[in-house]
Amino acid sequence: MPNILLIPGSLRAASSSRAFARAIADRLADRAAFSVADVGALPHYNADVTDDPEVRAFVDQVGGADGIVFVTPEYNYSVPGVLKNAIDWASRPAYASVFKDKPCFVATVSGGVLGGVRAQAHLKYILNGMLARVHTGKEVIVAMANAKVQDGAFSDEDTLAFAEAEITSFLAGLG
Numbered sequence: 001m002p003n004i005l006l007i008p009g010s011l012r013a014a015s016s017s018r019a020f021a022r023a024i025a026d027r028l029a030d031r032a033a034f035s036v037a038d039v040g041a042l043p044h045y046n047a048d049v050t051d052d053p054e055v056r057a058f059v060d061q062v063g064g065a066d067g068i069v070f071v072t073p074e075y076n077y078s079v080p081g082v083l084k085n086a087i088d089w090a091s092r093p094a095y096a097s098v099f100k101d102k103p104c105f106v107a108t109v110s111g112g113v114l115g116g117v118r119a120q121a122h123l124k125y126i127l128n129g130m131l132a133r134v135h136t137g138k139e140v141i142v143a144m145a146n147a148k149v150q151d152g153a154f155s156d157e158d159t160l161a162f163a164e165a166e167i168t169s170f171l172a173g174l175g
């Protein structure tokens, strides 16, 4: 079974993207082993810091994963700073980081109608810059996401079925 690292872009406990990530992990539990990165534990990026235990743990998680699934909201038309910070930590050395050739899948979530489609494009652009292997296919964008969470669980069956099909195709393409 492939080992997949879920990287959420929201830190809040009641986050719709975190709920969506949990639902995806549950739904695909027979096809992949999922773990979740804690991007909130990382310090702010500082190139002078060369030996931080949280950074080392995150970089090792990315490096050791067979694939990465990002599930992130859009903040001000782009990627949340906390997610970009995590990516920056794991992006060195340039063009030879743990992201190089790493299979990556992007899902975006929004409280509004556009489903974070701008953050989706920005994140894919960022990943391309690190020479990651970004999954191409139908884009998983989750609109009106907060309304699809009931008692902490993401509960929109159509969205989950659509995402399941795309992520299954991503898993099938792993080395």
Ligand SMILES: Cc1cc2nc3c(=O)[nH]c(=O)nc-3n(C[C@H](O)[C@H](O)[C@H](O)COP(=O)(O)O)c2cc1C
Binding pocket: 010, 011, 012, 014, 015, 016, 017, 018, 072, 073, 074, 075, 076, 077, 078, 109, 110, 111, 112, 113, 114, 115, 116, 145, 146
């Ligand atoms: C700082 C901030 C910026 C936001 N900017 C956008 C945006 O550009 N586009 C959008 O669709 N929603 C935006 N939102 C609304 C989020 O989509 C909404 O809060 C969503 O629930 C956040 O994801 P989460 O539930 O995983 O925390 C923003 C929210 C915050 C807190």
